[in-house]
Amino acid sequence: MTPETAQTRTPAQCAAVPSAVLDGPVSHAISRVSRLHRIVAGRLLRDLGLHPGQEFLMMHLWDSGAVRQSELIKAVGLDPSTVTKMLQRLEQSGHVRRRPDPADRRASLVEVTEASCGLFTEVSRAWGELERQTLDGLDDAERAELGRLLGKVEGSLCTAVARGGDAECTTALKGPIDC
Amino acid sequence: MTPETAQTRTPAQCAAVPSAVLDGPVSHAISRVSRLHRIVAGRLLRDLGLHPGQEFLMMHLWDSGAVRQSELIKAVGLDPSTVTKMLQRLEQSGHVRRRPDPADRRASLVEVTEASCGLFTEVSRAWGELERQTLDGLDDAERAELGRLLGKVEGSLCTAVARGGDAECTTALKGPIDC
DNA sequence: CCCCATTAGTTGGTCGGCCAAGGTAAAATC
DNA sequence: GATTTTACCTTGGCCGACCAACTAATGGGG
Numbered sequence: 535m536t537p538e539t540a541q542t543r544t545p546a547q548c549a550a551v552p553s554a555v556l557d558g559p560v561s562h563a564i565s566r567v568s569r570l571h572r573i574v575a576g577r578l579l580r581d582l583g584l585h586p587g588q589e590f591l592m593m594h595l596w597d598s599g600a601v602r603q604s605e606l607i608k609a610v611g612l613d614p615s616t617v618t619k620m621l622q623r624l625e626q627s628g629h630v631r632r633r634p635d636p637a638d639r640r641a642s643l644v645e646v647t648e649a650s651c652g653l654f655t656e657v658s659r660a661w662g663e664l665e666r667q668t669l670d671g672l673d674d675a676e677r678a679e680l681g682r683l684l685g686k687v688e689g690s691l692c693t694a695v696a697r698g699g700d701a702e703c704t705t706a707l708k709g710p711i712d713c
Numbered sequence: 714m715t716p717e718t719a720q721t722r723t724p725a726q727c728a729a730v731p732s733a734v735l736d737g738p739v740s741h742a743i744s745r746v747s748r749l750h751r752i753v754a755g756r757l758l759r760d761l762g763l764h765p766g767q768e769f770l771m772m773h774l775w776d777s778g779a780v781r782q783s784e785l786i787k788a789v790g791l792d793p794s795t796v797t798k799m800l801q802r803l804e805q806s807g808h809v810r811r812r813p814d815p816a817d818r819r820a821s822l823v824e825v826t827e828a829s830c831g832l833f834t835e836v837s838r839a840w841g842e843l844e845r846q847t848l849d850g851l852d853d854a855e856r857a858e859l860g861r862l863l864g865k866v867e868g869s870l871c872t873a874v875a876r877g878g879d880a881e882c883t884t885a886l887k888g889p890i891d892c
Numbered sequence: 893c894c895c896c897a898t899t900a901g902t903t904g905g906t907c908g909g910c911c912a913a914g915g916t917a918a919a920a921t922c
Numbered sequence: 923g924a925t926t927t928t929a930c931c932t933t934g935g936c937c938g939a940c941c942a943a944c945t946a947a948t949g950g951g952g
Binding site for chain 1: 743863864866868
């Protein structure tokens with residue numbers, strides 16, 4: 535940081551200050567860890583015929599039974615359009631079924647198919663394996679501490695997002711911090 | 714976890730066990746934090762005319778001057794095709810210039826344009842702001858601890874990725890852990 | 893009762909990101 | 923020196939994810 539020392543440098547001099555790409559900021563650690571985490575998750579999930587991210591939706595549906603799509607959207611905290619398209623694909627691959635809500639003609643109810651219930655066990659195991667590989671090398675105290683710190687960071691980012699986007703916190707998962 | 718208790722439940726009974734979507738696993742905390750982090754980063758970067766992820770590439774280029782594209786790819790640890798397409802867009806928007814490497818006719822050298830150097834300061838400031846918002850609410854000790862733990866997790870995931878993907882660690886950023 | 897604001901979902905577009913396959917050039921091997 | 927192998931990059935395809943704009947239905951206030 536302290537970018538005041540740099541001020542529109544020439545291309546050659548842009549290399550002068552290393553600008554801390556590698557070390558420092560926790561932000562970059564988060565980005566890198568997240569990417570690696572996603573890759574490992576993708577590998578574990580591929581064998582189950584799911585794309586990374588879908589398992590999150592499925593888990594919510596397995597948990598909650600038939601739900602209004604809007605409820606699901608609020609629960610996972612994703613963009614409505616994202617959920618719509620994911621559900622279209624999950625429906626096409628037979629994991630999910632959608633039908634109109636009799637009580638509200640614009641809403642639709644989403645639920646898991648019987649065929650998909652066999653996947654539940656495998657996804658659970660994959661998540662366990664993912665967690666295991668992620669936390670390999672951390673003792674119990676460190677794991678707890680990491681969870682606690684991530685919770686606080688999530689809270690901070692949550693309020694930051696809320697401040698900018700005027701709406702309430704996107705991560706509607708009522709996690710450790712409700713904001 | 715302990716998925717043995719579940720075994721192909723009916724759709725109705727899939728809701729029986731909450732399956733720990735919300736709480737527990739650090740994995741989900743990572744996913745959520747990462748998403749929020751990306752959103753905040755996107756907001757900060759949008760004003761600069763950059764899309765999230767591009768700033769990472771640019772920072773590397775500002776740091777290293779003219780580089781072989783393959784070097785850049787190794788440095789950021791992304792898929793070659795991803796970098797190719799990002800560079801095409803960055804070139805079209807005038808932030809980056811590419812020319813063939815005289816020493817190797819299949820390689821190309823990438824460098825930052827003069828016009829883009831003005832962005833450097835702003836991106837640095839945006840990163841600082843991002844870091845500030847991310848770590849808001851954590852004291853110095855917690856920040857250090859979080860960095861340390863994320864480093865360890867990165868190491869674990871790194872080796873996990875390497876094990877499955879046979880190649881060496883993708884995150885070639887010689888970070889805290891070299892794997 | 894009608895109009896209007898709100899809510900529910902969808903579509904289109906763009907980007908980051910991955911994989912798989914391909915084409916060209918350099919390097920290694922024979 | 924010719925052939926195989928490897929490296930460098932590109933293209934196409936797909937998915938997650940965002941935003942913006944749109945349709946359609948609900949519900950509240952004049």
